[in-house]
Amino acid sequence: MLERAQHVLQTVFGYPAFRGLQAQVIERVARGGDALVLMPTGGGKSLCYQIPALLRPGVGVVVSPLIALMKDQVDALLQLGVRAAYLNSSLSSQEAAAVERALLAGELKLLYVAPERLLTPRFLSLLARAQLALFAVDEAHCVSQWGHDFRPEYLGLSVLAERFPGVPRVALTATADEATRREMVERLSLQRAQPFVSSFDRPNLRYTVVPKAGAKGQFLSFYRARHQGGAGIVYCLSRRSVEETAAWLVKAGVEALPYHAGLSAAVRQEHQERFLREDALVMVATIAFGMGIDKPDVRFVAHLELPKSLEGYYQETGRAGRDGDPADAFMTYGLEDVVTLRRLLAQSNAPEAVKRLEARKLEALLGYCETARCRRQVLLAYFGETLAEPCGNCDTCLAPVDTFDGTVAAQKALSTVVRTGQRFGAGHVTDVLLGKLTPRVRSLGHHELSTFGIGGELSERAWRSVLRQLVAAGYLATDAEGYGTLKLTPRSTPLLKGQETLRLRRDPTAAKAKAAVKGG
Ligand code: ADP
Numbered sequence: 001m002l003e004r005a006q007h008v009l010q011t012v013f014g015y016p017a018f019r020g021l022q023a024q025v026i027e028r029v030a031r032g033g034d035a036l037v038l039m040p041t042g043g044g045k046s047l048c049y050q051i052p053a054l055l056r057p058g059v060g061v062v063v064s065p066l067i068a069l070m071k072d073q074v075d076a077l078l079q080l081g082v083r084a085a086y087l088n089s090s091l092s093s094q095e096a097a098a099v100e101r102a103l104l105a106g107e108l109k110l111l112y113v114a115p116e117r118l119l120t121p122r123f124l125s126l127l128a129r130a131q132l133a134l135f136a137v138d139e140a141h142c143v144s145q146w147g148h149d150f151r152p153e154y155l156g157l158s159v160l161a162e163r164f165p166g167v168p169r170v171a172l173t174a175t176a177d178e179a180t181r182r183e184m185v186e187r188l189s190l191q192r193a194q195p196f197v198s199s200f201d202r203p204n205l206r207y208t209v210v211p212k213a214g215a216k217g218q219f220l221s222f223y224r225a226r227h228q229g230g231a232g233i234v235y236c237l238s239r240r241s242v243e244e245t246a247a248w249l250v251k252a253g254v255e256a257l258p259y260h261a262g263l264s265a266a267v268r269q270e271h272q273e274r275f276l277r278e279d280a281l282v283m284v285a286t287i288a289f290g291m292g293i294d295k296p297d298v299r300f301v302a303h304l305e306l307p308k309s310l311e312g313y314y315q316e317t318g319r320a321g322r323d324g325d326p327a328d329a330f331m332t333y334g335l336e337d338v339v340t341l342r343r344l345l346a347q348s349n350a351p352e353a354v355k356r357l358e359a360r361k362l363e364a365l366l367g368y369c370e371t372a373r374c375r376r377q378v379l380l381a382y383f384g385e386t387l388a389e390p391c392g393n394c395d396t397c398l399a400p401v402d403t404f405d406g407t408v409a410a411q412k413a414l415s416t417v418v419r420t421g422q423r424f425g426a427g428h429v430t431d432v433l434l435g436k437l438t439p440r441v442r443s444l445g446h447h448e449l450s451t452f453g454i455g456g457e458l459s460e461r462a463w464r465s466v467l468r469q470l471v472a473a474g475y476l477a478t479d480a481e482g483y484g485t486l487k488l489t490p491r492s493t494p495l496l497k498g499q500e501t502l503r504l505r506r507d508p509t510a511a512k513a514k515a516a517v518k519g520g
């Protein structure tokens with residue numbers, strides 16, 4: 001089987017060898033087994049279902065929520081000589097009917113379908129009359145109600161297991177956290193699926209995060225020092241800052257173009273095509289740019305404003321260095337971004353539970369920004385992966401940051417979490433540490449705790465930073481529901497008992513805020 005797969009890889013797709021876990025997934029699915037594939041963006045998920053579909057009799061049905069990308073994928077397959085088609089709302093009824101005829105005549109090897117179309121009774125009965133090689137559920141995390149990509153239609157996909165028990169199913173995603181994984185297994189009936197989890201590490205990416213002090217200028221220095229003449233993406237939060245930054249860079253002599261949803265489709269298309277074609281273009285964009293962009297030699301991704309979460313950051317930075325050559329992930333962050341993101345969160349119409357989860361994700365992102373540890377270790381730990389040694393290829397590894405012996409501060413913080421019953425978030429814990437007699441402190445009697453007011457040596461902001469760092473380093477855990485409740489972890493015991501010391505990073509935003517106040 002593996003030999004046949006290899007042959008298809010080389011003759012149809014023109015690649016010399018499989019990457020990572022591709023060969024194992026393909027073997028499993030081609031033999032008729034189910035699989036759950038977790039691979040980072042750019043990891044090569046498509047071949048994991050395309051090749052088994054070519055190796056098995058019948059058609060591989062691919063469920064994808066990204067209607068905009070279906071046509072590109074199908075065109076690429078057709079160019080390789082693979083009989084592929086797609087069905088979604090962009091087709092006329094005549095076109096759709098032609099695809100359905102081809103399906104029933106057994107003329108297709110791959111068929112991409114939007115979930116809402118797949119789930120119509122009519123289409124399901126059509127499928128029952130076709131020979132099916134497999135089902136692939138792409139972007140399978142869309143079935144998770146907690147994720148930001150939730151698609152209600154995905155909940156209906158469990159019907160595939162019931163209606164077509166003999167057809168192998170493969171679910172694929174780049175979202176790896178444990179909770180999402182469990183939901184996928186449950187909701188897509190993948191109890192018998194073998195999990196294939198790739199490492200999310202991108203060793204050729206160098207992570208750098210600097211406190212913001214004139215982000216455009218900081219970016220320009222970085223660009224001139226490391227990537228003059230290289231292609232890259234600069235992410236900003238708003239259309240306005242995209243426009244401003246692009247214009248500013250052009251003035252500074254950088255070949256830069258803007259990209260955001262406010263530009264006409266024609267302009268966006270033109271800018272995207274130039275970016276793909278040219279070697280040295282800097283695309284200044286909102287996160288609208290990048291999904292499905294396959295340019296292997298992007299040399300850097302820069303965030304001049306904070307991404308929404310570490311998942312977002314990972315996805316966006318993952319667009320750099322797909323060719324495996326050294327590339328940079330550069331980010332500036334400042335308090336103003338945190339305030340903006342918190343405000344956006346507060347104003348959003350999302351359900352409370354989702355808002356709480358988003359708030360927790362923001363805290364994790366800040367923990368990453370402020371960490372004194374190897375950034376790659378922190379990033380991978382967030383995705384449930386352990387990197388044994390510091391990476392040697394991130395800013396904190398290359399130039400150790402300003403730290404202080406935070407053992408006592410950490411002990412005070414952890415004790416306060418314990419004394420207050422592990423039922424409160426950073427705000428209340430900080431109030432107790434600072435000895436603030438808030439109504440809540442008073443009504444709970446927390447002013448009588450032995451830790452009340454023991455934290456006068458640090459500011460409120462510094463305590464927040466300490467707590468975030470403790471979360472980021474695994475000494476404290478937050479609740480899964482996203483209330484922000486802090487709890488101890490097994491790791492915290494040696495620290496509390498004084499068997500371990502801990503260095504913490506001085507809060508760079510606090511230092512900067514002080515300087516700004518002093519400077520008037
Ligand atoms: P994902 O869906 O995981 O983001 P893709 O399937 O789009 O990733 O693959 C990302 C890129 O890697 C594509 O350009 C693809 O052609 C390329 N690729 C995938 N597998 C291989 C391989 N075995 N050898 C070389 N290139 C590969």
Ligand code: ZN
Nearest residue numbers: 374391394397
């Ligand atoms: Zn490192």
